[in-house]
Amino acid sequence: MSTPNVLNSETKYGHFPYAQVNQSQLIVMSSYGQKEYQRNVEMERSAGLALFQLMNAARDRGLWLIPISGFRTVAYQANLFNRQVQRQGSEIAAARISAPPGYSEHHTGLAIDLGDGFAAGEGIPDITERFGQTRAYEWLQKNAITYGFELSYPPNNAQGVMYEPWHWRYVGSEYARQVFAQAHNTPKG
Template structure:
């Protein structure tokens, strides 16, 4: 049923069959349990899995104790919401090829798992490469693994998604 839903969304968006093979991204399953993770930096409600939320809160607090501010930009996204994001960009005139460099196809975003977070800080615009030049990014490179988070899309990774220094995924509750 989940695979059929993904196939339908892909067909609706014009994403050709074989996306997994082309992108190198695995299918991501939505979790059975999500909990309220509070508001993101834009005031939107966010959700994470219980273990990912606990790890995010501990990491955010540890960073704050060292004078580093970690802001939540986004967390869980349903496959339908992912499709809406892509549709909105298509409707604005962007090409599917361009969009797929920065957004995984529905069903293939780590945000579907409730374990991925996009992180920002006051020193840089959210979701921009300039984040890599911040104290927050340097702190994450050294400390995020202690809380179970890894940067999913570092420079020169093997997936079809562009470099995303702001995207980190909790790995311990798989």
Template sequence: MKPNTADQRYLTTLLDQLGIDPDEISRRALPLYRQARRLAPVGLGTDHRDKVLTPRAAQAWLKMREAAAADGVVLSVVSAFRSYDYQALLIRQKLERGRTLAEILAVNAPPGCSEHHTGRALDIGTPGCPLLDEVFEQTEAYAWLRKHAGDCGFSLSYPRGNPHGYVYEPWHWRFGREA
């Protein structure tokens, strides 16, 4: 679902504050997402903060995590729902650390373009693996997800060579056909 008019105006302001050219969104064919309004808790993330998803995505995640555990695989939530403001904060922090906008936008969506806004996207980790690292694809957790995530309604969002220009993210999975 696309953002309403008020959210679109707010997103335009955020993009301007961050120095992100709105044409970047159309050039990369990035979809715009509305922020989820109804959210349900899914437990603590790897940062020991509460994580939330939409009720249906939360139910599916908990079912998937339980199924993986039954097979001896531990799946952890690294990141779940993110507001527009939090997405902007992530970008600001990276800019303050000296990263270029081009580097940042290869791994972080501009505010309004993150599947995390929908409350139906997760970044997933597993013990013993660096977080948000391509090495995740070499884990038992990733192999399990490739085989079983679809049974729970999840799919990999950003495979190698994805059409949106994001780096390969074997840890990023979304619930539902489209976020």
């Protein structure tokens, strides 16, 4: 894939910088994982309440949205990113898959990775492009904005980040719109 159309001095490999939200502003949405890998999934309060509404609406349509990953500290993101650097061989390659620490939307508490609870039984793993082939994703594409959510990294996005059908950001408040203003002002393709 070619480099993003617009790279300003504030991006790192196409990712914008994001401050880590004060953790006192977070609410627990769910837990995810099993045994030693189980962790709480947290979001900023207004985003979390909106996500509950979105999940309830999806459930009313026979869908099962699973919150997989919400808020991440900069330190946690550093671990994820460093593992990707080892797997991919360079920071540039890793950044197509995982944001560098200090540059993840997850730091804001306004981003959420979602899975389809029914798709797992059909052999579709979480956090893959195959989520884009699920009924849950189809419903999100049509309805997420009603609850203040939008897809962060659609196919061929201007930031040059891998297509992530599972990764949604909350833009349903003035605060959230300000947090993601840079991403919205990035020219499309």
